[in-house]
Amino acid sequence: MSMIKTNNARPVLGTLAVLGYIIMIVPILFVVSTAFSTGRTVSFPPKGFTLDWFGAALGNNTFMSSLGQSLQLALIATVIALAIGVPATIAMHRGKIPGKSLVQGLFLSPLVVPELVVGLALYQQIMVVLGQSNSIALLIGHTAILLPYAVRVTGASLALADPAIEEAARGLGASPLRAFFTVTLPLLRPGIFSAALLSFVTSFNNVPLSLLLQDRSFRTLPVTMLDYIQQNYDPTIAAMSTLLLAATVVVAIIAERTVGFAKIFGGINK
Amino acid sequence: MSRKPAWLLLPGLVFILLGFAIPSVAMLIAPPGVSTGDVFARLGQMLTDPYSLGIIGRTLGLGLITTATCLVLGFPIAYLLARSTSRFAGMWLALAIFPLLLSNVVRTFGWIVLLGSQGAIGQLITGLGLASEAPQLLYTELAVVLGMTQLFLPLAIISCYSAVAQVDPGLDDAARGLGASRTRTLWTVVLPLSAPGLVVATTLVFAGAATAYTTPYLLGGSSQRMLATELYNYSNVTVDWASASATALIMTLLVFLVSGLSSLLSRGKSVQS
Numbered sequence: 001m002s003m004i005k006t007n008n009a010r011p012v013l014g015t016l017a018v019l020g021y022i023i024m025i026v027p028i029l030f031v032v033s034t035a036f037s038t039g040r041t042v043s044f045p046p047k048g049f050t051l052d053w054f055g056a057a058l059g060n061n062t063f064m065s066s067l068g069q070s071l072q073l074a075l076i077a078t079v080i081a082l083a084i085g086v087p088a089t090i091a092m093h094r095g096k097i098p099g100k101s102l103v104q105g106l107f108l109s110p111l112v113v114p115e116l117v118v119g120l121a122l123y124q125q126i127m128v129v130l131g132q133s134n135s136i137a138l139l140i141g142h143t144a145i146l147l148p149y150a151v152r153v154t155g156a157s158l159a160l161a162d163p164a165i166e167e168a169a170r171g172l173g174a175s176p177l178r179a180f181f182t183v184t185l186p187l188l189r190p191g192i193f194s195a196a197l198l199s200f201v202t203s204f205n206n207v208p209l210s211l212l213l214q215d216r217s218f219r220t221l222p223v224t225m226l227d228y229i230q231q232n233y234d235p236t237i238a239a240m241s242t243l244l245l246a247a248t249v250v251v252a253i254i255a256e257r258t259v260g261f262a263k264i265f266g267g268i269n270k
Numbered sequence: 271m272s273r274k275p276a277w278l279l280l281p282g283l284v285f286i287l288l289g290f291a292i293p294s295v296a297m298l299i300a301p302p303g304v305s306t307g308d309v310f311a312r313l314g315q316m317l318t319d320p321y322s323l324g325i326i327g328r329t330l331g332l333g334l335i336t337t338a339t340c341l342v343l344g345f346p347i348a349y350l351l352a353r354s355t356s357r358f359a360g361m362w363l364a365l366a367i368f369p370l371l372l373s374n375v376v377r378t379f380g381w382i383v384l385l386g387s388q389g390a391i392g393q394l395i396t397g398l399g400l401a402s403e404a405p406q407l408l409y410t411e412l413a414v415v416l417g418m419t420q421l422f423l424p425l426a427i428i429s430c431y432s433a434v435a436q437v438d439p440g441l442d443d444a445a446r447g448l449g450a451s452r453t454r455t456l457w458t459v460v461l462p463l464s465a466p467g468l469v470v471a472t473t474l475v476f477a478g479a480a481t482a483y484t485t486p487y488l489l490g491g492s493s494q495r496m497l498a499t500e501l502y503n504y505s506n507v508t509v510d511w512a513s514a515s516a517t518a519l520i521m522t523l524l525v526f527l528v529s530g531l532s533s534l535l536s537r538g539k540s541v542q543s
Contacts, residue, residue, distance in 0.1 A: 010452065012346075013346040013349065013350055013456075014346075014350070016342060016343050016346040016347075017343070017346045017347045017350055019343055020343035020344060020346070020347050020366075020423055020427075021347070021365070021366070023343070023416065023419055023420050023423065024366065024369050024420055024423055024424065025365070025369075026380075026384070027377065027379075027380025027381050027383065027384055027420060028369070028372070028376070028377060028380050029380075030380050030383040030384055030390060031376060031379055031380045031383055034383050041388060042382065042383055042386060042388065042389075043386075043388035043389075044383065044384075044388065044389055044390035044393050045390075045393070083281075084281040084282040084285055085282055087278035087279070087281070087282070088278060088279045088281070088282035088283070090278055091275070091276055091277075091278035091279040092279065095275065095276050095278070095279075096276070097276050097279065103279065103283070106283070106286055106287075106291070107282060107286060109286070109290065109291070110286070110290050113290075113294060113522060114477070114480075114481035114518075114521050114522060114525060115481065116481055116483060116498055116501050116502070116518070116521070117294070117297075117481075117501075117518040117521060117522055118290065118294065120297060120501060120505050120514055120515070120518050121290075121293040121294040121296070121297040121518075122289075122293055123505060123506075124293070124296075124297050124301055124302060124505075124511065124514075124515075125292075125293035125296050125297060126293060128302045129296075129300075129302050140289040141289075143285065143289065144285070144286065144289050144290040147282065147285070147286065151282075201371050204373075205371075205372075205373045205374060205375075207374055207375065207483055207484050208481070208483055208498075211483060211502060211506075212502065212505055212506060214506075222373055222374070222375045225373075225375045225376075225379075226375055226484065226487065226488070229375070229379060229382065229488060230487075230488075237379060238379070238383070241373075241375075241376040241379055244372070244373055244376055245372060245376060248368075248371050248372045248373075249368075251371060252364075252368055252371055255371075256364060261363075261364045261367050261368075
């Protein structure tokens with residue numbers, strides 16, 4: 001097998017890398033430029049400069065009420081996922097559990113099944129068969145898809161924490177509960193924080209579950225925006241998107257300053 | 271050693287079983303008002319009728335093209351960043367990961383701005399006199415592949431990055447010292463040793479692309495139907511439970527199939543070498 005004997009790998013790699021960054025970033029920049037355009041439809045080049053579309057987005061009741069519902073859902077689902085996920089992770093890592101890998105697999109299983117399929121299952125079985133409201137189904141679904149993050153990310157930082165430290169605390173006379181709260185939990189804090197951040201963002205941005213489980217009374221922001229894009233062609237949606245972008249940048253800066261970006265996302269692929 | 275009691279697992283276990291596992295199985299064997307037989311009869315029908323086969327084929331095809339594109343663009347980014355000594359490398363890595371935090375809807379909407387009839391690319395083409403009329407870009411396969419590449423490229427970059435970072439740069443130097451060109455070193459040393467990362471990237475990107483709803487819905491329109499948009503229509507528009515459950519099963523199997531094949535393929539490779 002003859003390989004081309006050149007030292008020209010860098011230019012080729014560089015070109016592909018630049019193309020990759022263009023595909024990832026440029027469309028986002030166009031959304032932002034559209035948000036400030038005075039044109040009545042989404043068009044290029046943007047005409048003039050106005051902040052009116054931001055007013056329109058913030059004054060849009062449908063956007064604002066679904067924003068509130070999205071935030072609420074993401075917050076509650078994150079809290080529940082951590083409240084049941086963190087103890088489970090501790091038990092899996094530090095306890096003696098029969099069929100441990102099976103249990104672990106079960107906790108990670110929502111990551112393997114497509115989210116639309118989870119959404120369909122919950123729509124059929126919880127809403128149609130059991131007659132529950134869509135907010136209950138949404139809360140169950142969002143919590144289920146967040147659990148694997150809670151288990152994996154806190155698991156990764158638990159694996160780094162030395163169990164001997166907790167034993168030392170016990171040896172010095174601390175009760176199991178006290179040893180846990182004063183020694184183990186602080187060690188887990190970065191992991192729990194990463195899991196919480198990742199969970200909140202994942203739930204807030206989720207489309208597949210929120211789409212299948214939507215209802216007039218409770219609809220999340222991404223689903224509302226999807227609908228709006230399909231029916232309207234004005235820059236209000238670009239303004240709303242720009243506001244979300246700004247909020248996401250803030251979240252990213254917080255993530256980078258506290259635990260570091262790469263660490264948070266490194267947890268997903270381990 | 272202090273053992274943690276197993277009951278700490280209980281709430282999570284009950285939740286996963288009641289809120290996820292049981293509904294998922296029940297969806298297949300007992301959709302409301304339909305029998306298990308109906309679901310599997312519909313499944314058999316879908317695997318033979320040209321309309322559904324077309325949808326499955328498009329989902330598989332566009333999913334694979336997107337996966338290939340993400341690997342071809344993502345691996346170079348991961349490789350250059352992992353081997354970079356620049357102090358800006360961290361910033362570039364963060365820029366590649368950042369889009370994962372941003373809503374898919376926002377990211378996909380950008381392509382409407384770029385590819386729409388009044389969009390930047392169409393304006394550029396007519397402005398340069400390359401065509402008298404802006405070509406139809408939105409609602410094409412190209413639009414869907416671009417949109418999905420944008421969404422899933424960060425996943426490919428992260429998986430490849432952690433794999434390349436684990437390959438000792440000393441091996442690159444050794445191969446180069448023995449006279450291999452940079453290209454050859456990349457193909458015969460770095461790439462085979464990063465195979466596990468490529469498998470993870472393939473699995474994640476294909477799973478995302480084959481089940482993505484936002485992209486085919488916004489950028490594919492009615493001419494580029496995929497399994498995800500069909501599933502939504504069966505479930506929430508026509509309320510055809512047998513078809514919805516059958517589509518869900520096909521979608522899940524497709525994802526399992528590709529992820530299984532890609533890890534088999536890499537295992538075969540590493541045995542050979």
